[in-house]
Amino acid sequence: MPNMSPVKNPMPAQDPEVRAGNFQEVALGYSPETALDEAQRCLNCKQKFCVGGCPVKIDIPAFIHQVAEGDIEEAYRIISRSSSLPAVCGRVCPQESQCEGQCIRGKKGDPVGIGRLERFVADWHNAHAEGAVDQPASNGHRVAIVGSGPSGLTCAGDLAKKGYQVTVFEALHLAGGVLVYGIPEFRLPKAIVEKEIDGLRALGVEIQTNVIIGRTITVDELMAEYGFEAVFIGSGAGLPKFMSIPGENMNGVCSANEFLTRINLMKAYQPGAATPIQHGHKVAVVGGGNVAMDAARCARRLGAEVQIIYRRTEKELPARREEVEHAMEEGIRFSFLTNPVAILEGEKGWCGSIRVQHMELGEPDASGRRRPVPIEGSEEEIPADMVIMALGTSPNPLIKTTTEGLETQRWGGIVVEETTGKTSREGVYAGGDAVTGAATVILAMGAGKTAAAAIDEYLSGKTAGSDKSGEEPG
Amino acid sequence: MYRIVEKRALNPTVILMTVEAPLVARRCEPGQFVIVRADENGERIPLTVADFDRNRGTVTIIFQLVGASTLALSRLNEGESVHDFAGPLGRPTHTEGLKKVAVVGGGVGCAIAYPVAKKLHEQGTVVHSVTGFRTKDLVILEDEFAAVSDKVCRVSDDGSWGEKGLVTDALKQLIESGEKYDEVITIGPLIMMKFVCRLTKEYGIKTVASMNPIMIDGTGMCGGCRLTVGGQTRFACVDGPEFDGHEIDFDEAMARGGAYKAFERHAYDEACALFREVK
Numbered sequence: 189m190p191n192m193s194p195v196k197n198p199m200p201a202q203d204p205e206v207r208a209g210n211f212q213e214v215a216l217g218y219s220p221e222t223a224l225d226e227a228q229r230c231l232n233c234k235q236k237f238c239v240g241g242c243p244v245k246i247d248i249p250a251f252i253h254q255v256a257e258g259d260i261e262e263a264y265r266i267i268s269r270s271s272s273l274p275a276v277c278g279r280v281c282p283q284e285s286q287c288e289g290q291c292i293r294g295k296k297g298d299p300v301g302i303g304r305l306e307r308f309v310a311d312w313h314n315a316h317a318e319g320a321v322d323q324p325a326s327n328g329h330r331v332a333i334v335g336s337g338p339s340g341l342t343c344a345g346d347l348a349k350k351g352y353q354v355t356v357f358e359a360l361h362l363a364g365g366v367l368v369y370g371i372p373e374f375r376l377p378k379a380i381v382e383k384e385i386d387g388l389r390a391l392g393v394e395i396q397t398n399v400i401i402g403r404t405i406t407v408d409e410l411m412a413e414y415g416f417e418a419v420f421i422g423s424g425a426g427l428p429k430f431m432s433i434p435g436e437n438m439n440g441v442c443s444a445n446e447f448l449t450r451i452n453l454m455k456a457y458q459p460g461a462a463t464p465i466q467h468g469h470k471v472a473v474v475g476g477g478n479v480a481m482d483a484a485r486c487a488r489r490l491g492a493e494v495q496i497i498y499r500r501t502e503k504e505l506p507a508r509r510e511e512v513e514h515a516m517e518e519g520i521r522f523s524f525l526t527n528p529v530a531i532l533e534g535e536k537g538w539c540g541s542i543r544v545q546h547m548e549l550g551e552p553d554a555s556g557r558r559r560p561v562p563i564e565g566s567e568e569e570i571p572a573d574m575v576i577m578a579l580g581t582s583p584n585p586l587i588k589t590t591t592e593g594l595e596t597q598r599w600g601g602i603v604v605e606e607t608t609g610k611t612s613r614e615g616v617y618a619g620g621d622a623v624t625g626a627a628t629v630i631l632a633m634g635a636g637k638t639a640a641a642a643i644d645e646y647l648s649g650k651t652a653g654s655d656k657s658g659e660e661p662g
Numbered sequence: 663m664y665r666i667v668e669k670r671a672l673n674p675t676v677i678l679m680t681v682e683a684p685l686v687a688r689r690c691e692p693g694q695f696v697i698v699r700a701d702e703n704g705e706r707i708p709l710t711v712a713d714f715d716r717n718r719g720t721v722t723i724i725f726q727l728v729g730a731s732t733l734a735l736s737r738l739n740e741g742e743s744v745h746d747f748a749g750p751l752g753r754p755t756h757t758e759g760l761k762k763v764a765v766v767g768g769g770v771g772c773a774i775a776y777p778v779a780k781k782l783h784e785q786g787t788v789v790h791s792v793t794g795f796r797t798k799d800l801v802i803l804e805d806e807f808a809a810v811s812d813k814v815c816r817v818s819d820d821g822s823w824g825e826k827g828l829v830t831d832a833l834k835q836l837i838e839s840g841e842k843y844d845e846v847i848t849i850g851p852l853i854m855m856k857f858v859c860r861l862t863k864e865y866g867i868k869t870v871a872s873m874n875p876i877m878i879d880g881t882g883m884c885g886g887c888r889l890t891v892g893g894q895t896r897f898a899c900v901d902g903p904e905f906d907g908h909e910i911d912f913d914e915a916m917a918r919g920g921a922y923k924a925f926e927r928h929a930y931d932e933a934c935a936l937f938r939e940v941k
Contacts, residue, residue, distance in 0.1 A: 359748065461703070
């Protein structure tokens with residue numbers, strides 16, 4: 189008999205006042221009892237609308253059914269068939285607009301807590317799983333993956349499971365891409381990312397850090413000299429955007445990428461860390477996406493009074509609802525319908541305030557959202573000794589400029605065939621933010637999955653090894 | 663891990679290290695840089711390639727002890743390894759078609775100027791090197807510069823080495839004496855490069871300055887290395903590190919370079935105290 193409560197079991201979380209002073213994970217996860225109770229809310233519908241909302245098509249009712257039956261390991265097996273990073277997705281997916289957005293239970297009351305159950309299953313597995321994974325027998329084909337973020341790791345995992353010899357090249361010193369440099373510890377503990385990556389290593393995936401494809405080795409060299417038969421480019425959208433307003437290069441002004449990389453990748457929030465970080469007193473974060481929320485919540489944890497400056501209203505905030513709520517609970521103030529026009533000097537060479545203009549919503553723009561229009565004479569100065577720009581990112585041009593014949597969009601995104609991830613170069617596939625521009629972890633994973641299937645199809649018709657030397661780099 | 667095959671002090675605060683990094687050695691060119699982390703908790707620091715040997719697969723870096731991270735790097739010995747060594751990053755120095763160039767280096771910047779002078783010399787460009795140091799004890803790469811230069815001008819602040827004076831004085835003399843350069847390439851402290859560029863602007867000589875701002879990733883991701891060139895924001899890591907010296911906003915670059923000074927000073931003092939205790 190299903191549990192007909194209209195309310196989703198709440199996620200236990202650290203108290204807002206306590207967590208605003210630490211970097212430990214905010215959401216604590218369901219207990220087995222809560223998970224069972226929540227799983228029983230699933231009606232196990234025939235139509236499976238939820239699966240249609242999932243970019244990697246996890247068989248959601250099937251795994252939830254196993255949770256309800258108490259066979260968590262089987263639930264994990266079902267999720268793993270479709271997802272290489274369940275512990276990550278359970279935490280960072282925007283479920284409200286995907287699986288849970290399609291859930292029948294959501295029509296009258298809350299949808300089933302699919303994300304929370306996914307997280308429960310993955311964490312349970314990670315805590316209880318034992319023994320080595322069987323390495324699949326090699327089929328002799330070698331594939332190079334550029335970038336170890338969500339799309340690259342997914343593509344690597346899917347191919348390794350099919351017996352491909354996969355090497356992942358990462359530019360930074362640590363694998364994980366945005367999962368390690370971008371998303372903070374309190375939202376996605378790095379130990380979890382590490383565990384997922386260890387899982388890929390156990391499947392035989394080799395990860396080479398400190399290799400910048402486009403600089404250290406080019407895509408052409410990967411294929412012509414190193415003997416890779418196919419390449420997947422999942423290099424992300426790493427280049428931060430700025431506003432081009434006066435004062436933007438003053439000290440105290442940085443991109444969210446810089447701020448978050450110092451904190452997440454370089455652990456600059458820890459006492460004694462080698463990498464410095466500015467501890468602002470009054471911090472203004474410009475932008476309204478998940479990255480803006482992450483930056484604001486990090487600044488809060490470093491002791492600042494934080495204000496988010498966003499040019500539209502609360503309704504248009506692109507961030508996940510949960511992140512916005514968490515930020516508000518933690519005491520972060522939101523200044524809606526406000527747009528920065530200049531950054532003004534305080535102490536010599538350092539920013540002291542931000543001049544903003546108030547806005548109102550006009551006619552809808554190309555994105556369908558109502559365009560913010562400045563209100564004449566509404567300028568105001570907000571004190572800020574630190575300004576963090578979280579305005580989005582664009583694809584890194586390194587690969588585009590060093591790979592001949594790789595077709596890209598005007599704005600830098602790599603052009604691919606949507607159903608396969610195929611680029612204009614034979615044997616070269618791409619996916620994730622490098623193709624779409626800044627998007628979500630799960631969409632990148634979906635693209636990695638699509639490309640893995642296409643690469644498998646492309647290479648399974650070929651003889652392994654071919655005539656290439658197969659020299660091992662580095 | 664990247665093994666250190668050679669390490670020696672060039673002067674009391676400048677250290678040369680040659681590191682096994684075959685993939686970097688294979689592709690790097692003068693003007694490019696690497697990101698180095700001494701140990702697994704280390705800071706990522708950008709260091710310009712001072713030399714390389716493609717056959718041996720080694721890359722040489724030369725660095726000055728300025729903070730806790732360079733101090734940590736300097737504690738590593740031959741046979742030990744640096745934890746991370748990634749590159750080559752940035753664009754190589756543009757040398758094509760240059761017939762006659764003045765290479766102006768100041769202090770540890772000479773370590774970066776040297777491979778550029780060497781490359782120019784090897785391609786047949788006439789190279790005049792102008793090198794400056796505060797005092798004789800700090801001089802580095804004296805013989806190396808001599809070997810790749812058609813004319814050598816040496817200056818020091820106190821007159822203990824070469825002529826007493828600044829690199830700008832020496833460069834001005836060369837120009838005034840009728841030397842005609844296609845280009846001046848300058849690498850050194852920001853304040854020195856600022857005045858070199860101011861001088862060459864008067865004479866209308868194209869000048870390239872190599873910038874070494876604060877960076878984290880070195881691949882275009884953080885934007886920490888941004889500077890204003892010709893009124894536009896550029897990233898030193900992907901657009902540079904070399905820019906048209908007459909267009910660079912040096913005052914802004916100097917302010918940005920000092921952003922973490924207090925932190926660095928504190929970290930350096932702490933690291934020094936720690937090493938004293940260990941001893």
